[in-house]
Structure formats: C-alpha cells, structure tokens
Amino acid sequence: AQSVSQHNHHVILSEAASLELGCNYSYGGTVNLFWYVQYPGQHLQLLLKYFSGDPLVKGIKGFEAEFIKSKFSFNLRKPSVQWSDTAEYFCAVISGGSNYKLTFGKGTLLTVNP
C-alpha cells in the first residue's frame, strides 16, 4: 500500500527564517502530489499541487514545492516565513488512477515565533 512520510512532527522557527518541510511517498507509478495547510480553527486548504510538467510548483502565499521523482520526494519550501504561517501542513498523494482517494502524511505542525 502506498504511504506518505513527513519527516518532522513539529517545526519551530522565527520569523524570516527559511522553511523546508520534507515529504516522501512510496509508490512507483504516476502520482499527483499535494500540500494542504490547516490554519488554527480553519478548514484544510490546498497550498499547491503537482500533476505533471515543471517539477517546481509554486503555490499560494509564497510557498513552493519541488517534485524529485528519483527521490520520491515533494518537499515544501518558503524562503521567509511569517507568524501567520503558523499552521499544520499535510503532504498528500493520489496514485493508481484514482482522482480522489488522497493518502496523507501525518502532518507537520509549524510554529513561527514573532
């Protein structure tokens, strides 16, 4: 069965620090990759997605992610975080022809201190 691993359970940064959250998936075929974010008290929101094409994907709020097929990775990055980025971040994958059955990682809680 496919799985998604997020390397960090809790990341604490100061404002203006750079961010990289790791995500690896286990599936050898074609995948669609996603990062979702859940701000405190809010719903899960799509940050960015990769279906095909340029492996460097830009999303909302200055986030980007790079799909590296050889490493089965889809790490999320942001050059300079803000206090408002404090949230829980989820990596997810769809594979095997499914267009709806997301497999999620366990999530990474990001705390940005002002």
Added chain:
Amino acid sequence: EAGVTQFPSHSVIEKGQTVTLRCDPISGHDNLYWYRRVMGKEIKFLLHFVKESKQDESGMPNNRFLAERTGGTYSTLKVQPAELEDSGVYFCASSLNNSPLHFGNGTRLTVT
C-alpha cells in the same frame, strides 16, 4: 461561494451512544468525501459519493458507520454505537470532477 460546511463542530458523547455528523458540500459538487483523522495518525479516506451513490466505501472501518447522501445534496455519517477508538476529527470534502477537493472545518468527535 460558500464552502463545505460541517455540523456540529464538536461532539462529545459516551461510549455506546449514537452520533450523526452532517456535511453540506459546495453547491453543484457531485462528489462528496468523508475522511477521518484519529489523534496522532494520518487523515484517512472513508468513502466517496457521486451524487447519491456510494462510489467507494473501502475506507469505512466497520458496520457501526453508516453514511448517506439522500437526494445527492448533504450527507450524514452516523456512528452507532460509538466506541472510544472512534474519537477523532471527521472531515468532509467535495469536488467537481477531476478538480481538487475542498474540505470543511471538520467535526471533532470525542467518545468518553
């Protein structure tokens, strides 16, 4: 447009009781999904409706869980009788065909 709404936002019940969660998808979205996050674990797929039909219910944990979507609009997820391990956050999502899922805020279920 109004987003996916879920009710209640939080429910606390005793073991053995029944709870019904409700999800109102975005208007016009034929696809409706239920996911669940048990504390400390991943968000996991439960089932998928296309209009009123269950397309895939492979993630439903057992027969204590019953999901319905009468008329193809809102959906309910009933847990009867609830057990301690059912505690978690239940997410609903909806989508148009081949478009990303839009999630609701979730219902936090606590079974004591």
